[in-house]
Amino acid sequence: MKGLKIDGAPSIDELRGTPGYPGIERARKRSIAFIECIEEIPCNPCETACLRGAIKVGRPITNLPQLDEDKCTGCALCVAACPGLAIYVKTYDYREGMSLIKFPYEYLPLPEEGREVELADRYGNTLCKGKVIKVDVSAKNNRTAIVWAEYPQEYFEDVVTMIRL
Amino acid sequence: MRVWDIVVVGGGPAGLCAAIEAAKNGARVLLIDENSRPGGQLFKQIHKFFGSAEHKAGVRGLEIGLQLLKETKELGMDVWLNSKVCGIYDDNVLWVVKDERKSFQVKGAAVILCTGAVENSISFEGWTLPGVMGAGAAQTMINVNRVLPGRKVLMVGSGNVGVIVSYQLLQAGAEVAAIVEAAPRLGAYGVHTAKVRRAGVPFYVSHTIVRAEGDGKVERAIIARVDERFKPVDGSEIAINVDTICLATGLTPLAELAWIAGCKFVFNRVLGGHVPWHDRYMATSKKGIYIAGDITGIEEASTAMEEGRLAGVSAAAAIGLIDTERLEKIAGEIWERLDALRCGPFGENRKIAKQQVMAGGDEQ
Ligand SMILES: Cc1cc2nc3c(=O)[nH]c(=O)nc-3n(C[C@H](O)[C@H](O)[C@H](O)COP(=O)(O)OP(=O)(O)OC[C@H]3O[C@@H](n4cnc5c(N)ncnc54)[C@H](O)[C@@H]3O)c2cc1C
Numbered sequence: 001m002k003g004l005k006i007d008g009a010p011s012i013d014e015l016r017g018t019p020g021y022p023g024i025e026r027a028r029k030r031s032i033a034f035i036e037c038i039e040e041i042p043c044n045p046c047e048t049a050c051l052r053g054a055i056k057v058g059r060p061i062t063n064l065p066q067l068d069e070d071k072c073t074g075c076a077l078c079v080a081a082c083p084g085l086a087i088y089v090k091t092y093d094y095r096e097g098m099s100l101i102k103f104p105y106e107y108l109p110l111p112e113e114g115r116e117v118e119l120a121d122r123y124g125n126t127l128c129k130g131k132v133i134k135v136d137v138s139a140k141n142n143r144t145a146i147v148w149a150e151y152p153q154e155y156f157e158d159v160v161t162m163i164r165l
Numbered sequence: 166m167r168v169w170d171i172v173v174v175g176g177g178p179a180g181l182c183a184a185i186e187a188a189k190n191g192a193r194v195l196l197i198d199e200n201s202r203p204g205g206q207l208f209k210q211i212h213k214f215f216g217s218a219e220h221k222a223g224v225r226g227l228e229i230g231l232q233l234l235k236e237t238k239e240l241g242m243d244v245w246l247n248s249k250v251c252g253i254y255d256d257n258v259l260w261v262v263k264d265e266r267k268s269f270q271v272k273g274a275a276v277i278l279c280t281g282a283v284e285n286s287i288s289f290e291g292w293t294l295p296g297v298m299g300a301g302a303a304q305t306m307i308n309v310n311r312v313l314p315g316r317k318v319l320m321v322g323s324g325n326v327g328v329i330v331s332y333q334l335l336q337a338g339a340e341v342a343a344i345v346e347a348a349p350r351l352g353a354y355g356v357h358t359a360k361v362r363r364a365g366v367p368f369y370v371s372h373t374i375v376r377a378e379g380d381g382k383v384e385r386a387i388i389a390r391v392d393e394r395f396k397p398v399d400g401s402e403i404a405i406n407v408d409t410i411c412l413a414t415g416l417t418p419l420a421e422l423a424w425i426a427g428c429k430f431v432f433n434r435v436l437g438g439h440v441p442w443h444d445r446y447m448a449t450s451k452k453g454i455y456i457a458g459d460i461t462g463i464e465e466a467s468t469a470m471e472e473g474r475l476a477g478v479s480a481a482a483a484i485g486l487i488d489t490e491r492l493e494k495i496a497g498e499i500w501e502r503l504d505a506l507r508c509g510p511f512g513e514n515r516k517i518a519k520q521q522v523m524a525g526g527d528e529q
């Protein structure tokens with residue numbers, strides 16, 4: 001893979017080491033935001049959305065969002081607020097061998113809770129099956145659904161979305 | 166002929182903000198737009214906007230439009246819809262055609278032109294086949310008229326417009342077969358390209374469309390790799406079966422009225438071509454004519470709104486509703502916000518380009 005400006009999606013190497021990407025270790029026993037926003041764009045709603053002050057963009061507004069890993073509780077408020085749909089909340093040890101992802105999803109139909117879906121990587125390739133735990137369509141998300149899905153840990157970093165239904 | 170303090174032409178984000186600011190400061194305002202409802206580009210933008218919280222970032226474009234419309238109603242200005250401004254004469258007299266049959270002349274002590282931009286097209290073999298259209302046209306079809314332009318789409322151009330419209334085509338239920346980009350790197354914000362890439366849409370950098378094929382309508386697009394001089398490389402053609410080809414190959418400021426009025430122009434490639442010269446108060450070289458938004462150079466709704474506010478305040482000051490001290494204060498605040506928006510790798514070029522326009526020189 002050749003990276004964000006050629007493939008369209010950020011590679012794992014590009015993501016690691018950016019100030020918004022916590023990596024597996026920090027997500028082992030807890031929910032934490034993975035902010036996949038690695039380009040200096042004039043944008044900051046993630047910072048405003050986080051009630052715990054865990055995301056800092058500051059000035060200039062083109063700074064990359066920086067995650068304070070100790071403050072983040074994985075509440076996912078930032079997930080729907082981000083116009084780039086670039087934030088996921090992940091938990092490595094969700095249960096035995098399984099991880100959890102909460103990802104933004106703006107396509108119809110929405111999956112039903114309990115349904116098995118195919119989960120995909122940043123390039124749209126199917127990686128594994130996952131189970132939908134919850135579909136959060138609360139008003140605060142302003143019509144961006146947040147889908148919770150559990151999936152095998154070995155795909156922890158690569159899964160970011162599901163194949164459309 | 167009816168006379169207003171300030172006549173605003175174009176009801177997009179720039180025009181709405183100009184009209185609101187002028188009316189707030191006590192001006193009698195007429196806002197004219199050719200569409201059946203104001204909002205300009207905003208009502209097509211169903212996605213959440215970028216920018217800062219103070220520019221309503223995170224809010225969907227159409228909701229920003231609704232908020233602005235509500236403000237114009239509360240301020241009680243005159244709004245003429247389905248009305249095209251077709252000419253501009255001396256002393257800020259405008260020729261308006263309403264409902265395509267009634268002709269009027271209106272005059273503003275000041276006139277603010279906020280006419281936005283038009284899409285660029287590129288020509289290639291087969292480009293006149295039905296199914297080839299501007300990305301903006303496709304966006305209007307899906308988001309305003311709720312009609313799917315086709316089932317399978319090739320997008321030409323990877324700037325924000327091409328990529329956002331591709332995303333919205335996917336949302337509307339179409340398949341996007343590919344996005345081609347002649348440059349060696351993608352143009353849009355990475356978060357936008359990542360959205361469509363994870364939905365399975367492939368990007369082809371250093372590629373262009375060479376031909377559209379089909380019997381009476383688009384059935385296939387032929388794309389090819391290009392060399393450093395953007396010439397297609399022999400033998401690199403790929404055929405992609407699509408029924409729609411969308412062109413997202415840039416926008417050009419819609420500045421005819423400023424030309425007719427005799428405003429001084431400056432050429433600037435970064436901003437999309439010939440743009441009317443303006444000073445730091447958005448005043449053109451013609452007394453009483455102000456401009457704001459994409460007509461001054463292709464940017465974003467956030468900058469269009471700030472420029473609109475600035476033009477509204479300046480025009481109100483020009484007719485004596487605001488004193489110099491207050492104008493300076495407000496202009497200073499707006500410029501601070503504009504500078505904050507025009508920074509980083511995507512904005513810095515525009516900031517420099519804007520300075521060149523205001524300095525009156527060409528970019529070289
Ligand atoms: C696909 C797409 C996505 C975008 N996404 C974003 C985003 O996420 N964030 C962001 O900040 N910006 C975004 N933009 C850019 C933004 O929409 C434009 O920069 C902005 O709308 C420009 O505002 P404006 O008021 O100058 O022009 P417009 O919105 O184009 O409004 C001009 C209005 O004037 C009318 N008009 C023109 N000539 C006449 C005439 N002679 N008589 C009467 N009426 C006339 C037009 O019909 C129109 O209603 C996007 C644009 C596109 C195309």
Ligand code: SF4
Pocket residue numbers: 032033049050051052053054055071072073074075076077078079089
């Ligand atoms: S998940 Fe919640 S706490 Fe963590 S950064 Fe996002 S909004 Fe803040």
Ligand code: SF4
Pocket residue numbers: 035036037043044045046047057065081082083084085086087356
């Ligand atoms: S809101 Fe999203 S796109 Fe904007 S800066 Fe934050 S993470 Fe990046």
